[in-house]
Amino acid sequence: MHPKPAGLGTRLPKILSNAPKGHLYAVYTRNSPMIRYTCGRLSSLIISLIVASLVIFLVIEVIPGDPASFMLGINARADTLAALRTEMGLDQPMYIRYFHWVAGMLQWEFGTSWTYKTPVSELINDRIWVSLPLAIYALILSTLIAFPSGIYAASRRGRAGDVTVIGATQLGVALPNFWFAMILVLIFAIKLRWFSAGGFAGWDNPLLAIKSLTLPAIALALPQAAILARVMRSSLLDMLGEDFIRTARAKGLTRRQALWRHAVRNALIPVLTIIGLQFSFLLAGGIIIEQVFFLPGLGRLIFQSISARDLIVVESVVMLLVFTVIVVNFAVDLAYAAVDPRLRSRT
Amino acid sequence: MKMTLFAASVCALVAGMASAQTDITVGLQLEPPNLDPTGGASQAIDSVLYSNVFEGLTRFQGDGSVVPGLAESWDISEDGTVYTFHLHDGVVFHDGTSMDAEDVKFSLDRARAEDSTNAQKGLFAGITDVTVVDPLTVKVTLDGPNGSFLFNMAWGDAVIVAPESIETIASNPVGTGAFVFTDWVQGDRLELTRNDSYWGTKAALEKATFRFISDPTAAFAAVMAEDVDVFSGFPAPENLPQFEADPRFQVLVGNTEGETILSTNNKMPPFDNVLVREAVAHAIDRQSVIDGAMYGLGTPIGTHFAPHNPDYVDLLANSQYDPEKSKALLAQAGLADGFTTTLKLPPPSYARRGGEIIASQLRAVGIDAQITNLEWAQWIEEVFKAKDFGLSIVSHTEPMDIGVYANPDYYFQYDNPEFQALMEELNTTTEPAARSALFAKAQTILSEDYVNGYLFELAIATIAKAGVQGLWANQPTAAIDLTAVSWAE
Numbered sequence: 146m147h148p149k150p151a152g153l154g155t156r157l158p159k160i161l162s163n164a165p166k167g168h169l170y171a172v173y174t175r176n177s178p179m180i181r182y183t184c185g186r187l188s189s190l191i192i193s194l195i196v197a198s199l200v201i202f203l204v205i206e207v208i209p210g211d212p213a214s215f216m217l218g219i220n221a222r223a224d225t226l227a228a229l230r231t232e233m234g235l236d237q238p239m240y241i242r243y244f245h246w247v248a249g250m251l252q253w254e255f256g257t258s259w260t261y262k263t264p265v266s267e268l269i270n271d272r273i274w275v276s277l278p279l280a281i282y283a284l285i286l287s288t289l290i291a292f293p294s295g296i297y298a299a300s301r302r303g304r305a306g307d308v309t310v311i312g313a314t315q316l317g318v319a320l321p322n323f324w325f326a327m328i329l330v331l332i333f334a335i336k337l338r339w340f341s342a343g344g345f346a347g348w349d350n351p352l353l354a355i356k357s358l359t360l361p362a363i364a365l366a367l368p369q370a371a372i373l374a375r376v377m378r379s380s381l382l383d384m385l386g387e388d389f390i391r392t393a394r395a396k397g398l399t400r401r402q403a404l405w406r407h408a409v410r411n412a413l414i415p416v417l418t419i420i421g422l423q424f425s426f427l428l429a430g431g432i433i434i435e436q437v438f439f440l441p442g443l444g445r446l447i448f449q450s451i452s453a454r455d456l457i458v459v460e461s462v463v464m465l466l467v468f469t470v471i472v473v474n475f476a477v478d479l480a481y482a483a484v485d486p487r488l489r490s491r492t
Numbered sequence: 493m494k495m496t497l498f499a500a501s502v503c504a505l506v507a508g509m510a511s512a513q514t515d516i517t518v519g520l521q522l523e524p525p526n527l528d529p530t531g532g533a534s535q536a537i538d539s540v541l542y543s544n545v546f547e548g549l550t551r552f553q554g555d556g557s558v559v560p561g562l563a564e565s566w567d568i569s570e571d572g573t574v575y576t577f578h579l580h581d582g583v584v585f586h587d588g589t590s591m592d593a594e595d596v597k598f599s600l601d602r603a604r605a606e607d608s609t610n611a612q613k614g615l616f617a618g619i620t621d622v623t624v625v626d627p628l629t630v631k632v633t634l635d636g637p638n639g640s641f642l643f644n645m646a647w648g649d650a651v652i653v654a655p656e657s658i659e660t661i662a663s664n665p666v667g668t669g670a671f672v673f674t675d676w677v678q679g680d681r682l683e684l685t686r687n688d689s690y691w692g693t694k695a696a697l698e699k700a701t702f703r704f705i706s707d708p709t710a711a712f713a714a715v716m717a718e719d720v721d722v723f724s725g726f727p728a729p730e731n732l733p734q735f736e737a738d739p740r741f742q743v744l745v746g747n748t749e750g751e752t753i754l755s756t757n758n759k760m761p762p763f764d765n766v767l768v769r770e771a772v773a774h775a776i777d778r779q780s781v782i783d784g785a786m787y788g789l790g791t792p793i794g795t796h797f798a799p800h801n802p803d804y805v806d807l808l809a810n811s812q813y814d815p816e817k818s819k820a821l822l823a824q825a826g827l828a829d830g831f832t833t834t835l836k837l838p839p840p841s842y843a844r845r846g847g848e849i850i851a852s853q854l855r856a857v858g859i860d861a862q863i864t865n866l867e868w869a870q871w872i873e874e875v876f877k878a879k880d881f882g883l884s885i886v887s888h889t890e891p892m893d894i895g896v897y898a899n900p901d902y903y904f905q906y907d908n909p910e911f912q913a914l915m916e917e918l919n920t921t922t923e924p925a926a927r928s929a930l931f932a933k934a935q936t937i938l939s940e941d942y943v944n945g946y947l948f949e950l951a952i953a954t955i956a957k958a959g960v961q962g963l964w965a966n967q968p969t970a971a972i973d974l975t976a977v978s979w980a981e
Contacts, residue, residue, distance in 0.1 A: 210869025211877075216525065217611045218533025219876050219903075220890065228607045260525035260532075261678060262662035271678060327709060334717040342713035344703060345680055439705045439714070441679025449679070453525060454869045 182482055190475045197467045198250075202243050205460050212259055212454040233259050246460065255461040260453045265461045268446060275345055276435075276442040279358050279365070280427035284420065286366035287373055294370075295377025295416075300404055302382060310374065317371025326364035326437040333360060343438035361438045365431055369423050373416065380415045384408035421477060425470050512979040515699040516960070518972055519711060519720035521727050523679065523704035526662035529648045530603060533611035535889070535970035538648035539724070540682055540702050542971040545586075546651035546667035549577055549596065550642050556800070556891070556968035558646045562591065562668065572637030572922050579628045583691045585654050586672045593630040597622045599652045600632065612649040612890075639922045640892065647891075648969060670695040670975045680704065684974075696962075696978035715741070715955050722956040722963065724972045727841070729787035735955050744954040746965030747800045750887035751793060752842055754850060754945030757881055759905040762831055769942035771821035772883075773811040775857045776850060782948050785845035790948035795939040796894050799949050800966070803931040807939035811946060818857040830858025833882030837863060838871040842950065843885040850885070850945075876903045887950045891969055894934055897943065906943045 213229040214221065230236050234245075249256055255265035298310035334342040340360050346353035384390060385400075385408055393403040432444030439445075443462060450458040522536035529537045529546055543551060551561035560566075563577040583591040602608060604616035618641070621633040634641065644650060657666035665673050670692065671684035682702045686695050703720055705711045708728040714720050715735070726732070735741045754776065762768045778792040791799045794807035822828060837847040844865065851861045861883055866874060875881045881903075888896070898915035900907035911934065918930045939946070952967050962976040 208869075210867065210873050212869070214872045214877065215869045216532050216534070217609065219872065220614060221533065221611050222613050224606065225609055225611070225613050229609045232609065262526045262528075263678070268678060327713075330710075330713045330717075334713060334719075338717065341719045342717040343705070343710055344714075344719065345677075347677065436707045437710055439680070439703070439707065439710050441677060445679055449523070452867055452869070455525075 179482065183479065186475060186478050186482075190471060193471050194468065197471070198247055198464060199243075201460055201463050201467065202246065205456050205463075206239060208451075208454070208456075210454045212456060215454045216260060246457075250461070250464065256457045258450075258455055258458045260450070260455045261458075265458050268458060269443070269462060269465060272441060272443045272446050274348060275358075275440055276428055276431065276444065278354075279362055279431060279440070279442060280424060282355070282358055282362040283365035283369065283427050283431075284424055286362055287370035287423070288420065290366065290370035291373035291377055291416075295374040296381065296404075296409060298374070298378045299381035299385070300401060307378075310378070314371040314374050317368055318375070320368070322364050322368050323433045323437050325367050326361065326434055329360045329364055330437070343440065345440050358440075361431070361434050361440060364437075365427060365434050369427070373419060373423070376419050377412065377416050380412040381408055384412045387411075418477075421473065425466075425473065428466070428469070512981050513959070514697055514979070515701070516697055516722065516974065516977065516979075517701045517703060517720045518974075519703050519705050519714055519723040520972065521704070521706050521711065521725055523706075524682075527665040527673070527676070528662045529651055529665075530599070530653060531609050531611070531662065538970040539972050541665060541667070541669075541673075542648045542651070542969065543669060543973040543975055544671040544684060544700070545665055545669045545673050546648070546653070547669050548645055548647070548651045550646040552646050552891075552968045552971070554964040554966055554968070554973065556966065558643050561646070562596075562652055566642075568922075572920075573634045575632045575634070575641065576625070577630050577632065579630065580691055581628060583668050584689060585657065585668055586666045586687060587654070587657055589654055589656050591652065591654070591668050592627040593624040594627070595652055595654050596630045597624050598655045599650075602653075602658070603650065610649055612647060615644040615647055615650055637920045637922055639919060639927055643892065646969070648971070671700060693975070695975050697974060700974050702972075718957070722954060722960055722972075724952075724954050724963075726953045726955050729789050729953060732787065732789075732953055732955075740958060742956050742958050742960070744956065744963060744965040745789060746952050746954070746967060747791070747798065748889060748950045748952050748967040749798055749891040749893075749969070750889040750950030751796050751798065751893075752790070752846070752885065752887040752947045752950050753796065754947055755875075755881075755884040755886050755904050756942075756944045757879060757883070757904060758907070758943060759879070760882055762825065762827060763833075763882065765825050766942060767821050767825040768827065769945075771818045771825070771857065772854065772859070772945050773942045774814045774818040774821065775854050775859065776811070776945055776947065777813040777853055778808075778811075778947055780853075781846050781849050784849045785842055786948070786951070789951040789953060791951070792948050793946045795935040795946055796888070796897065796944070797931070797935050798891075801892075803928045805932045805935045807935060810939045811942070815853075815857050822858060827858075830860065832860040832862065835861040835863050835883045835885075836871065836875050836881045837865050837885055838868055839865075840887070842887060846885050846947065850947075879903055879905060883945075885947070889950070889970070894931070894938070897934075897938060904944055906941070908937070908941065911937050 213226050213233060213235065217225060217229060234242065246256070253266065255269070257263065258265050258268055261268060294310050298307045301307045330342050333340045341357065344357060346357045348354045381404065385404065390403050390408055393407050394400065398406065428443070431442060432448055435442040435445040436448070447459060447462050520536065520539055522534070524536040524540055525532060525534050527537060527541060529541055547561045549561055549563040550558050553559055562580055562583060564580050565578045567576045577596070579593060579596065585591055600616060600619060600622045603610045604613065604619055618634040618636065618638050619632060620635050623631045625631050652668065653661060654666060670687050670690045672687045674685050675683040680703065684700045686698045688694065705714050711723055711727055712731050715723050732743055736743050754772065756763050756769055756772065758764060782788060782790040782792065792808055793799060794809070794811050795805065797804050822830065835847055835851055837843040847863055851863055854861045875884050895915050896902050897906050898912045914930060914934050914937070918927060918934070921927050921930060954963060954965065956963055959980040960977065961980055962978055964971065964973050
């Protein structure tokens, strides 16, 4: 994985605003550095994936605990255990199992879950239709909350409105999302009975499905919104100190007009970077929220599989998540390079 | 499938308007990993499927007694080695194939085969031959008389399965029971519908949904919000008074077959000295462990036997709470200054909460028990297999499992030839009075040898809506038997 240079996000707006108009076009006409850059990034993407697969496999294999014993319990006889281990392929050496696993994944074959006895791809497919919509839902909610409050706070810097937003976001960052979740359940499920306390209704009825994701999405969104609102606010304040804003003000725009016409668009870039990071977190990181609302999502699948030592499921799901993150990062790297020529020349 | 389900739920809706409710939603903590009761140890498989979907030759009732199941009667040969089972006529599997002697032979042979992955293969160990006499008669030959054979055949691991559907049993279980498996959304719920061509008394419920809610707080919320009608094995005993006070709910507290013990490594010094084990037994205040860890749910035990069993002998006096006696015994064993040992705890709250209390009670007599929390998979590896532990806390939930003490390799490594001979004798005794006497003797030996610290019999709490009737309060085996459950008008 390539950690992006720390200052990248905040530096970009300046680059963009200073860049000549014809610049984006130039990227595609003089394309040889771009191709070289892309190849470099692509090869490091592949290396990252190989290293990640090795690390995931090894780390999960060394977790103590024999999957066969777990499945058969304490009264199992030695011959039964041996039979099951053969059935699960555990009697083969580790490197052979690794190559089987990798070769399978290259053909989009994740193997068969030991405990569920169903193909892992099917398990992932079922769960992703809970986790993905939940992540998107939470992201939309957090954006809807964060943008207005961030802009509002920045436009009232130092005044009561700003102080209120800062206070609220500080609380939002500090309070854990599962606590929000339990409070939401107490109020909306137990007291008011507007929502069920958890579970997933299934997509047969999209309205019910969205309804059952609403409380979890709110619980996930609030802390994210708090972070996002703070980033939005400080990024906007940075922008407001920039030369081009001063120019805009000098041309006669009011502070508020300059903020809306020039600062907000440029301030969005670091915010979008954070949103990208939050999305990966929301996709896999909702484990606790999925537990609290007993949702059949990816996080809960990983959690259950780890305690059941269903290694094949854990390895495949984690690998899939790593794959998603690495590919998203790769795309982001390319997008940055498209707008920033200095990044291209650096590799 | 979807259409019939839809039609069924519409019917249920219409019917529901006219008379009592005919569907039920049952919450439970653990989800079955797969749906093959003959191929895994997970209790959750039996909880959902036992008696509802799958049936055996004999079956457990809610009070723990064993009654005829698919076999309507049986003859036992004079020497107790040949059981001839007469099967019910007209029993069909849910896929329409008939259940006959061939299926019984298939099921028993499969369970005892060399490549069998049956978690309780020991139940079938004595079977030497299974012969089909005619389609409704099957003869099972044992290598010697076995007093618990009919009991063994009632276990969830001994249910009758069909060769036609065995390949997909793990995801699509086909049995003979009063409910047909219809759907399983992994991680969320499992649905059963009534078997309208059931051979016995048909179920009152038309549809049953099991929901899997592992988190105790979520379980509480689901019951309070009435998302579930029943929660079997409610995981937060501290909430029970609240449900008892709420007229919407009823609370059923029943007994289980779970002897919760302070497992002791009998081969590891200083526990190889019976004086030390006795000192541990006197150091434990059972009632405060029950009150503190289980909020009062549970019955103290003084030996490895279920108190609700008619053969139970009350031997609590042997392990009376007496810290002074405990210290004296330690001094007698040459450990007046106490000693340090390990206390390795698996995840259930009886172990984790109970462990803290017991560690502090042991500290009061000078025993420093250092707590390590383990996951189940680690516990099996470290404690059960490698026997790398001093003390542990586990509830042994298999019914009538006193026989494990005859296995010197079992993880607490108790090796007593007298006890082993007693178990041999018990296995070959079928006469009830003689068996009772042998059970009493076995319990006494374990109690007086202080093999483990005997703590309490695990209780189970079920929360149900006020109108639900016919639920099992007790758990003679892991089962949520819905065949007799209905809603009050």
